[in-house]
Amino acid sequence: MAMGAFWLCSPKPSCFRVHGHRAVHFRGARVFDGDHVLAGGEVLVVDGSIAAVGELACIDAGGAELEVVDARGQTLLPGLIDAHTHGSASEESLTDAVAFGVTTEIDMGGSSPARLAEIRAQDNPQRADAIGAGHWVTAPGGHGTEFGDKGPTLARAEDADGFVAARVAEGSSFIKLIISSELPTLNEEKARAVVDAAHARDRRVVSHVNTRADAEVAVAAGVDGLAHLFIDRLNGQLRNGTPVGWDAAAVQRLVEEMGRRHVFVIPTLEVLQSACGLAPGKAILADPRLEPRLSDRVKRVLRAKGWGVNSDRDCYAHVMESVSMMRGVVPILAGTDAGNAGVTHGASLHRELELLVEAGLSPIEALRAATSAPAAFFPALTDRGRIAVGARADLLLVEGDPTADILATRAIVRVYKHGTRAY
Ligand SMILES: [Zn+2]
Secondary structure, three states, rough: OOHHHEEEOOOOOOEEOOOEEEEEEEEOEEEOOOOEEOOOOOOOEEEEEEEEEOOEEEEEOOOOOOEEEOOOOOEEEEEEEEEEEOOOOOOHHHHHHHOOOOEEEEOOOOOOOOHHHHHHHOOOOOOEEEEOOOOOEOOOOOOHHHOOOOOOOOHHHHHHHHHHHHHHHHOOOOOOEEEEOOOOOOHHHHHHHHHHHHHOOOOOOEEEEEHHHHHHHHHOOOEEEEEEOOOOOOOOEEEEEEEEEOOHHHHHHHHHHHHHHEEEEEEHHHHHHHHHHOOOHHHOOOOOOOOOOOOOOHHHHHHHOOOOOOOOHHHHHHHHHHHHHHHOOOEEEEOEOOOOOOOOOOOHHHHHHHHHHHHOOOHHHHHHHHHHHHHOOOEEEEOOOOOOOOOOOEEEEEEEEOOOOOHHHHHHEEEEOEEEEOO
């Protein structure tokens, strides 16, 4: 009898009690948690964070406002992270991004860290979040200066510590290094001094590279990641007496070294298409799921021709071959290099995912590259990139199953940023 009374008075053990003001309950969705597809199809968001994941027998909303989303036939994913952008401090870039499910951008240089911090603090659901490197580290006359940038450059290794300290004081979330041998560039000693100064301040270092030789210098210097895959523009020619070009055995050695050091790569396949003389924006303009949602301004960006003058018809094939060598060995992060001709904020990340799959990644591996992988490498983003209890509720709901068909990321139903509906 006493036992019976106990059962009557006790709440159902699986009934979830909401503590908060606003809750969103996604029911029946396939859930990709940033790493795997989960068995249970329910996710509960409370006041901007994920409060429960898995089977929920019942929800006791208490005094909270509860929205129920019937997501049968749909897939819920973490909001996408574009790991390589420029111009993320512009409101229109961040609005373009969030409309296509990109809830966070990693600005690889040029945007004011103070402005990016202001944008994050505003937490506007109509704009993606962004972290950035701020001003990059390049040699006097090096890549970056040809665009008329008048910012400081690094001439001596002994100045690296002060240079990095100044970037950290400005609010840089990580350090962007430029090793690009088509112009005067930082050598390994100077690059290592930058890496040591950054790591001493708990900042990751990501390097721009142009050729495989640049990538070898960056990796030897101890960088955490490469902002691009390399291309060898001068295929078959000599540079300073040394042959420059595709060398599969040398790429394989570099890939193994990157794997040993756990150095990630952001391939930026679209912008390398452009560098190889192809037009990366065409495929997006031809997609009926993406094209109708693009503004005239974005369409102009996508129509712009790349700068590629590469006469080597294998240029892009070698880029794709490098990605397939890296698969499973080197952590791969998805990034567009939006801000360049032919590539835009938001829509272009969906094309990048498709190209990663063309290069040999499974759809799940490509989705990890745009969710949990970037979140794992950038300490400022450890609150996101996953659907797990306690994570920030940046979410993308799409029709169909992108874990089987990567093109399904484009069938966007809803986007939530920090628990608030953005699209
Ligand atoms: Zn870039």
